[in-house]
Structure formats: C-alpha cells, structure tokens
Amino acid sequence: MAISSASKTTIPFYRDTRILAIIAQVVFALVMMTLFWFLYTQMMRGLDRAGLLPSFNFITQPAGFPISEAAIPFDPSRTYGYAFLVGITNTLRVAFFGIILATLLGVFLGIARLSENWLLRNLATAYVEIVRNVPLLLQLFFWLTMSQSFPRVQDAVDVGGWFYLHNRGITMAWPEATASFTAWLMIWVVLGLLLGVAFYIQRQMEFKRRDRPGVALPWALLIAFGVALLGFFVQGILSQSFPLVLNVPELQRFGFTGGLTMTTNFAALLFGLVIYTAVFIGEIVRSGIQAINKGQREAARALGLTPGQTLRLVIFPQALRIMIPPLTSQYLNLTKNSSLAVAIGFPDLFAVAGTTLNQTGQAVPVIMMVMAAYLSISLLTSLFMNWYNKRIQLVER
Amino acid sequence: MATDISQPRTRAPRPSIGVVEWLRQNLFSNWWNSLISIVLLIIISQVLWGLFRWIIGSEGWIAVASNVRLILLGRYPSAEVWRPQLIVAMASLLLGLSGGIWRGIPLSLAAGFSGIMLLLGFVSFAMPASETPLPISTTLFLFGTAALGAAGIAAAWRLRDMLRWPVVAGWLLLYPVAILILHGSGGDTTIGTNLWGGLLLTLLLSVSGIVLSFPLGILLALGRRSKLPVIKWFCVGYIELIRGVPLVTLLFMASLMLPLFLPAEVRIDAVVRAIVAVTLFSAAYLAENVRGGLQSLPRGQTEAAQALGLNPVQITLLITLPQALRAVLPVLVGQFIALFKDTSLVVIIGLTDLLGAAQAIYTQPQWLGIPGGVWRETFFVVAGIYWVFTFTMSRTARKIESNLNVGR
Numbered sequence: 001m002a003i004s005s006a007s008k009t010t011i012p013f014y015r016d017t018r019i020l021a022i023i024a025q026v027v028f029a030l031v032m033m034t035l036f037w038f039l040y041t042q043m044m045r046g047l048d049r050a051g052l053l054p055s056f057n058f059i060t061q062p063a064g065f066p067i068s069e070a071a072i073p074f075d076p077s078r079t080y081g082y083a084f085l086v087g088i089t090n091t092l093r094v095a096f097f098g099i100i101l102a103t104l105l106g107v108f109l110g111i112a113r114l115s116e117n118w119l120l121r122n123l124a125t126a127y128v129e130i131v132r133n134v135p136l137l138l139q140l141f142f143w144l145t146m147s148q149s150f151p152r153v154q155d156a157v158d159v160g161g162w163f164y165l166h167n168r169g170i171t172m173a174w175p176e177a178t179a180s181f182t183a184w185l186m187i188w189v190v191l192g193l194l195l196g197v198a199f200y201i202q203r204q205m206e207f208k209r210r211d212r213p214g215v216a217l218p219w220a221l222l223i224a225f226g227v228a229l230l231g232f233f234v235q236g237i238l239s240q241s242f243p244l245v246l247n248v249p250e251l252q253r254f255g256f257t258g259g260l261t262m263t264t265n266f267a268a269l270l271f272g273l274v275i276y277t278a279v280f281i282g283e284i285v286r287s288g289i290q291a292i293n294k295g296q297r298e299a300a301r302a303l304g305l306t307p308g309q310t311l312r313l314v315i316f317p318q319a320l321r322i323m324i325p326p327l328t329s330q331y332l333n334l335t336k337n338s339s340l341a342v343a344i345g346f347p348d349l350f351a352v353a354g355t356t357l358n359q360t361g362q363a364v365p366v367i368m369m370v371m372a373a374y375l376s377i378s379l380l381t382s383l384f385m386n387w388y389n390k391r392i393q394l395v396e397r
Numbered sequence: 398m399a400t401d402i403s404q405p406r407t408r409a410p411r412p413s414i415g416v417v418e419w420l421r422q423n424l425f426s427n428w429w430n431s432l433i434s435i436v437l438l439i440i441i442s443q444v445l446w447g448l449f450r451w452i453i454g455s456e457g458w459i460a461v462a463s464n465v466r467l468i469l470l471g472r473y474p475s476a477e478v479w480r481p482q483l484i485v486a487m488a489s490l491l492l493g494l495s496g497g498i499w500r501g502i503p504l505s506l507a508a509g510f511s512g513i514m515l516l517l518g519f520v521s522f523a524m525p526a527s528e529t530p531l532p533i534s535t536t537l538f539l540f541g542t543a544a545l546g547a548a549g550i551a552a553a554w555r556l557r558d559m560l561r562w563p564v565v566a567g568w569l570l571l572y573p574v575a576i577l578i579l580h581g582s583g584g585d586t587t588i589g590t591n592l593w594g595g596l597l598l599t600l601l602l603s604v605s606g607i608v609l610s611f612p613l614g615i616l617l618a619l620g621r622r623s624k625l626p627v628i629k630w631f632c633v634g635y636i637e638l639i640r641g642v643p644l645v646t647l648l649f650m651a652s653l654m655l656p657l658f659l660p661a662e663v664r665i666d667a668v669v670r671a672i673v674a675v676t677l678f679s680a681a682y683l684a685e686n687v688r689g690g691l692q693s694l695p696r697g698q699t700e701a702a703q704a705l706g707l708n709p710v711q712i713t714l715l716i717t718l719p720q721a722l723r724a725v726l727p728v729l730v731g732q733f734i735a736l737f738k739d740t741s742l743v744v745i746i747g748l749t750d751l752l753g754a755a756q757a758i759y760t761q762p763q764w765l766g767i768p769g770g771v772w773r774e775t776f777f778v779v780a781g782i783y784w785v786f787t788f789t790m791s792r793t794a795r796k797i798e799s800n801l802n803v804g805r
Contacts, residue, residue, distance in 0.1 A: 025627035032631065039658045046657035117430045118423035119437045133787040134780045135738040137745075138752050142780075145759070145772045336643040343745050350645060363653045371642050378641040 054364040067347045087352030095335040101274045106281025113286045132279045143268040144344045174260035176247040184243035188231020196224030265346040277334045288319035328385035457774035471594015484575045489542045493549020511546030590668035594749040602740040606675035614683025639681035647674040652746045671743045690721030730794035755779040
C-alpha cells in the first residue's frame, strides 16, 4: 500500500528538520564559543602584557580619591567598594528625584498640549519640539555652563531671602529637626495617619454599601495633615520649640552657613534630565488620553458623572493602562541617561567607576561591575512597573 | 429620487469667524482661560523681546562666524575641503534624482535641501568681507550643489524609468565611496580619522551606526523569533543586556577593551571604536523594532507562503521581512533620530564631534574679553544645527506614517 510504504521510508537525516535544527544549534554554539574563546585568550594575553591580570582585589583597598558629594559619609581612606556604593546611591538619588519631577512636569505638559487655550497648547508644543530635537548632553552642558556663570557666592542672587543662586550651586532654606521632632513624629504623625486610614476605609465601605462612587482620599489626607499640623503646634507650645524649624541660609564671609546647598553639577544634571524626560512623558500622557474613545467620555457624562468624575473614574484609569509600558521605558531611560553625569562632573556610579578604572587599571572587572549595577537597577525598575502594570490591566475572561 | 452623484465632492464649508470671535473662543473662553492667556502673553512677550535684543546686540556671534569650519568639519585640513564638498554634491544629485523619480516625500526633501543650499550660497555671497572671509569656492560650491539638486530633479522627471535602478545603486554605493573619498587611499592622500570632526563626524557616526547595525539588527530580530532555543536565548540575552546598560558604558568598553581583544599589531583608531560601540548598541534597539514589525504581520501571510511551497528563507526574504520593514519604517526613522542625538556622547571618550566643536569654541581663550562669554551663542548655533536635522527627520517619519496609513 502506498501509505504504509511512504511511512516506512526513512527520511535521510540531512532533510529531517528535527535533526537539522539540532545541528544548526550545535554549529551556532560552537562558532560562538570559539569566537568568545578567541576574544578571551586575546584579552588575557593583552592584559598579561600590560601586567594587569583581572582581579577583584582592589575592592577592599583604600580608594584614595575624594568624592565631591556623597549621600552617605565618605573619605578617601574608605575602600573602592565603598566608593562604588556611594556612586550607586548618587545615581539612585538623581534617578529618584528625576523620575518624580519629570512625571509631574510631564503630566502637566501632556494636559497642556490638550488645553483648549490656544496659547498654552502651542507653547507646550513649541517646548516639546525644541527640547526633544536637541541632544541631552548638549542641554546638560548648557545648564552646567549657565549655572557656573552665576555670580560668586559672595554676590549670590537672592530670590526672596530663602533661595540663593550662585556659581557653586543653589542654596535654599530647609527644614531642620529639633529635640521635639521624634516625639511629634511618633505621636502626632502616626495618629494622623491612623485616623486618615481609618476614615478612608470607612468611607470606602460606605461607598460599596451604597454602590455609589465618592471622594474619600482628599478628605483622608486632609485629616492626616490636619492632625499632624495640630500636633506640630501643640508640641511646639508644650516643649517650647517646634519639631521642625526652617534653617535659613546666611551669607558669611566665606560662603553660606545653614540651609541646604545643591551643587551646580547636581542641579544641572537633575534639571537637564527632568526637562528632557518630561517631554517624552508628556507625549505619552497626551497620546494616552487621546487614545480613549470619545464615546467613553460621552457615556460617562450621559450617566450623570461630573467632568471631574469622568476624568478620575473613566478616562484616567483607562489611559493609565496604555501609559504604563512606555512610561516604564522612559523611567529606565532617565536612569540610564543619568550616567551622563560623568561628563558634567557629578560623581554618579559611572563617574566613580571611571576614576576607579583610571587608578587601578582594572578595566574588565570595573566595567563588569558597572554593567551589573545598571542591569540590576533596570531589572528592578521593570519588575516593579510590570507588577504595577499587571495590577491595573483589564481582567478579561 | 436619485441623488446626483456626478457632482464633485466638496468639503463641508468652514464657518468663518472674525478675529474677535477667534480670540474669544481660543484665548478668553472663561475667566480661568483669560487669566492663563494674559499671564502667558506677558511672559512670552518678555522672553521674545529679550531673545530679539540678544540676537541683535550680542558680540559673541563672531566666535561662531570665525569657527564655521571647526563646526562643520573639525580639524579636517583646509586644502582638502573639496572632499566633503564632493560628497555633499553627490548626495545632492542623488537626492534630486530620487525626488524626480519617486516624487512625494523625496521630492520635498530634495527641493528643501537645494533651497537651503541656495539660501546659504546667497548668505556667503552677500557676507561682507569680515575678519575671516569665506573663500569664493565655498559660494560656488553652495550654488553648484543647489544646481545639481535641481538638475537631478529635472533629469529624473523625464527619464524616470531608466534611472530607477542606477539611483538605488548610487545610494547603496554612496556610503563606501564617501568613506573612501574622505579617508583617501593610502600614502600622502590619507587623512586620518583623528582629524575628522564637527558635523562631519556626527553624520559619519550616525550613518555608520544605522547602516552597519541594520543587518545585525535584522539577524537578531529573526534570531529572537527563532524556534531553536540556543539561538533564541543568545539573541534575547544580547538584546536585553545591551538595552539594560547606558550607551556610555559601551563607548567606554569599546575604547578601553577593544584594543585588548585584538592582536597587539592591530591598532584601531578612536573613531572606529566609537562606530563599533554605536553599531552594537543600535543593533539591539533595531532588533526590537523589527521584531515589532514581524509580530504585527498576520499569521496568514506565512501560512499562505508555505502553502505556495516557498521555503523558510524565501518566506522571510520575500514575504515577511519586506512587509515588516515597511510597517516599522517610521519607527526606524525615529531610532535614527535617537542615534543621531546619541552620537554626541562620543565627546565623553574624547572625540570632537558637533558638540565637541561647540565646547572647543566657547573655551577658546580669545573670547575671554567678551562679557558673559560666548557659550550662549555657540550652543544656540550648534543646537540649531542638531534641531534642523532631527526636526526634518521627525517630520519625514510622520509623513511616511500617514502615507502608510492611507493604504490601509
């Protein structure tokens, strides 16, 4: 019979796709391994010639270089490994504040691009078109040069007495904790939070019972803040000093005492990153809102929801779903772009690693450490955003 | 009752409104909008007035005017300026020919380019004999390029079908020929890449990055969609590794570690190292874009091709890849824009591209006497150059996108 004879015929192995697939993969793996082996031996030979066999020993040796600004205390006698840690905290600091500020500015920009006010709308468009078409590094250089061309510290520009611009940075008034701070925090702030949360839960249950939407969060926040504020004054009167006092900078002969000073490098980096990333976030917000079907808004209005409720309960939750994935990649971009700090003299992860590399000559381990650090930051950010994304996605059948 | 459909279709009439009504609707529709409008009007007029006074009154423009060659070509020898000029002229001719053949977007690009060249020609012709007079050859070059572009359009308008394939071949050959002309072929004619700089270097890096990363990126995209696990996971690992780290890391790695990977006799110069880094970086992003295009194709395309008896290679080359690339063309232009901006990072590894030229200019000691320095003027001009390129490209991408959607 034709059928059984056909099934008995053995296919030659060079035409069997299953075997071909295995052969292809083995060949590919062999070629790649040979290539990497060749590169590896070449590299080891090259490093041997230079007398620099890769080792991670330098991590425990004293760094011997200062770091101009560190979130955790640092001095040159600390180890390279510790310096690297300082670099990571600096990168995270820029990324953290950058993401928050860029999101705020970006949401504002996105809404401004959809404003019914012709002037505001076109101004936002002009801002977007100018900023996104010029390289970020150029913008960073611009902000750095600009902040360095401010007057000397002694002639700092005074903005309202609490805020000074000068060529070494921005000095501003900053709240400072006093002796009664801990008591205030432990008693009043915690009390306020508990009351706020309790109120919020109670309201939500009420809404659920009556099956109607309502506003709970602003009132809960108001309660929490109100209690904390009340405690602030009560504590202030009881212990003769407010828990927080504003530390106003004062100009002395050699510079400022008090207040908080942001260096020009940090300010330029943060400012540049925020201005640049906000444009992309703004475009995401705009297209997210525009992507929501017009019928949704109309239906919500027809059901009797107020414009505020429509935006909060109908438009925004749906727009958020569209916005989260591209927003994640913008946050990652901001974090990765913060490595441009090396060009404008802010000691972030990459800059510290660069100095380490120059001093120890250990190119391979240092670059491996840098890549591992950025990869973990990227991975953690995307894990968090993916979790959030999953939480708000539409649950379908 | 039959409707008369022979009538030409006309747009719905636009209600014409007067200036006052327009203002009321767009700026002063309620008290809140009026407040915003008034505040913005005050701020905008202040800023524009300040900008105008600065542009008219600043002494700093002399720094830019006397460094035009540094901005455009870096330290490329002045006696050899004809080489980049020759390439620009060739590109202008090709652009003109393409405009004549394909019309549409290429035509507006060609016309725009020739127009800008003509304008620059008049500017350089009319420029008063300043401290640094432009050589007469520059003016001739600018007018000549504009004329070549126009001639290309005119020639291709007539000989449309004859020129189609020669022009495609010309575009493909332009990149290697340009490198050969710029670099020279050994001996005294060679101009080392250490002298290349300014806009020339920026364009070279970004064009090299996109041209060289194209095959690599397509292979990675196909590899990531492959059913063979070894190949798939290798491609996934490469793409995610590269996309997880900043470009600066790769540039550093290329400039420090590339020499180690090669035998001691082989010396590669800094520009090549930067090109390697940019290519490896760009390939990972390109792969993801192409993968998006491949995923957007309906399965029926592949299945139909299989039913017709095409083998997997034919299916990829003739059916899926062309459609995928067409679908992601706007995205690829967007990636090219990003790459064009990102090449400015080579400043960090010590190359003098367009941004590096800007830094070199405002730190020149002869401008110390000018109050406030010349950094504003320099950044303004260099940012303007970047802006013209990227803005043109993003507009082109948007046009391609709308053209693609029309067919749907």
